[in-house]
Amino acid sequence: MLSKTPPMGFNTWNTFGENINDEMIRQTADKMVELGLKDAGYEYLVIDDCWSKKERDPVTDKIVPDPVKFPQGMKAVSDYVHSKGLKFGMYSCAGVRTCADYPGSFDHEFLDAKTFAEYGADFLKYDNCNKPENCNGPLLYKKMSMALKACGREILFSACNWGCDEVNTWIRSIGAHMYRSTGDICDNFNSVRDLFISQLDNYAYSAPGCFNDIDMLIAGMYAEGNVGAGGCSDTEYKTHFALWCMASSPLMIGCDIRKINDTTLALLKNKNLIRINQDEEGRPPFVVSRHRDGKCICLVKVLSDNEFAVMLANLSDDDSRMNLYLEDIGLPVASGKGLALTDAFTGEGRGVAKERISLQVAAHDCELFLAKIADV
Numbered sequence: 384m385l386s387k388t389p390p391m392g393f394n395t396w397n398t399f400g401e402n403i404n405d406e407m408i409r410q411t412a413d414k415m416v417e418l419g420l421k422d423a424g425y426e427y428l429v430i431d432d433c434w435s436k437k438e439r440d441p442v443t444d445k446i447v448p449d450p451v452k453f454p455q456g457m458k459a460v461s462d463y464v465h466s467k468g469l470k471f472g473m474y475s476c477a478g479v480r481t482c483a484d485y486p487g488s489f490d491h492e493f494l495d496a497k498t499f500a501e502y503g504a505d506f507l508k509y510d511n512c513n514k515p516e517n518c519n520g521p522l523l524y525k526k527m528s529m530a531l532k533a534c535g536r537e538i539l540f541s542a543c544n545w546g547c548d549e550v551n552t553w554i555r556s557i558g559a560h561m562y563r564s565t566g567d568i569c570d571n572f573n574s575v576r577d578l579f580i581s582q583l584d585n586y587a588y589s590a591p592g593c594f595n596d597i598d599m600l601i602a603g604m605y606a607e608g609n610v611g612a613g614g615c616s617d618t619e620y621k622t623h624f625a626l627w628c629m630a631s632s633p634l635m636i637g638c639d640i641r642k643i644n645d646t647t648l649a650l651l652k653n654k655n656l657i658r659i660n661q662d663e664e665g666r667p668p669f670v671v672s673r674h675r676d677g678k679c680i681c682l683v684k685v686l687s688d689n690e691f692a693v694m695l696a697n698l699s700d701d702d703s704r705m706n707l708y709l710e711d712i713g714l715p716v717a718s719g720k721g722l723a724l725t726d727a728f729t730g731e732g733r734g735v736a737k738e739r740i741s742l743q744v745a746a747h748d749c750e751l752f753l754a755k756i757a758d759v
């Protein structure tokens with residue numbers, strides 16, 4: 384089964400945009416292994432838009448890899464990625480052209496799926512630009528889903544329709560394994576906050592087999608790259624990653640892994656956070672309470688083995704006292720029960736909470752705990 388838990392990996396778009404090539408892909412693959420990211424669960428290395436020539440081959444009608452960026456073709460790149468024990472991801476688009484104006488797969492779905500299978504692809508991100516007017520969007524995603532299932536290779540289908548056509552309600556049914564539910568992320572905290580909050584009512588559509596993708600990670604980008612727009616502080620990247628983990632969103636690294644710093648690496652490899660994201664039950668978080676225009680959010684995610692993840696996220700621009708009352712999660716004082724807390728970031732014990740968890744949380748910061756029910 385593909386996508387048993389939220390897919391994890393790396394995607395070229397956020398940092399590299401059109402500046403992709405054989406060498407940087409191989410270097411990234413090397414680093415994913417060397418730095419322990421593969422062992423932490425990041426297994427897909429996905430090449431996004433801008434990998435092909437501007438036109439299809441006039442004779443075969445196939446999309447052709449750009450010979451300057453990928454002089455040895457895509458199979459060679461894919462073989463290298465596989466030799467590192469990683470999986471290889473490709474990109475195309477449901478429209479006639481991709482978002483960056485390269486050939487799209489409209490009306491070529493079966494040929495292209497076969498071509499990706501020949502490359503040895505394990506993953507396809509399928510974008511939503513340049514569809515013919517009045518076409519049936521969901522049908523185009525059905526078509527590529529069928530083409531992938533018919534191509535003779537197991538390929539994870541990452542549908543990227545940005546939340547159009549009420550995607551949450553049908554995308555699982557057509558066989559996709561993850562789906563973008565939002566517009567593109569930018570490297571700043573407003574974008575993180577808006578994307579996460581926009582899907583609060585839709586995380587319940589995520590479950591093993593198909594996950595709501597609130598876009599690729601920006602952690603560690605520091606305003607460098609293709610979606611740069613101010614950048615974030617390390618605290619903000621920490622909150623960003625914790626939110627994506629609570630949301631069971633796919634975790635696709637977007638920074639330049641070849642230049643990643645220790646802080647970002649430790650964050651992305653944090654075992655407790657990954658455990659929260661990858662929990663086998665794949666449950667959505669529920670909102671316990673919200674204040675300050677809904678930007679201070681207390682969330683609980685029920686995990687397997689009677690564990691819980693508890694998050695106090697201050698997405699507002701001011702420091703705030705945050706209170707999570709245990710009776711609001713079904714643990715009234717009369718039950719004689721509280722929550723034994725472990726700081727998910729540091730692994731330190733934080734005692735047993737009775738009645739409430741009350742903490743001062745700085746603007747854009749968060750507290751994240753692994754919790755177990757305990758007698759009080």
Ligand code: GLA
Nearest residue numbers: 396431432482483510543567
């Ligand atoms: C769209 C997608 C992005 C990226 C670009 C590539 O904007 O949403 O994630 O793939 O296209 O052009």
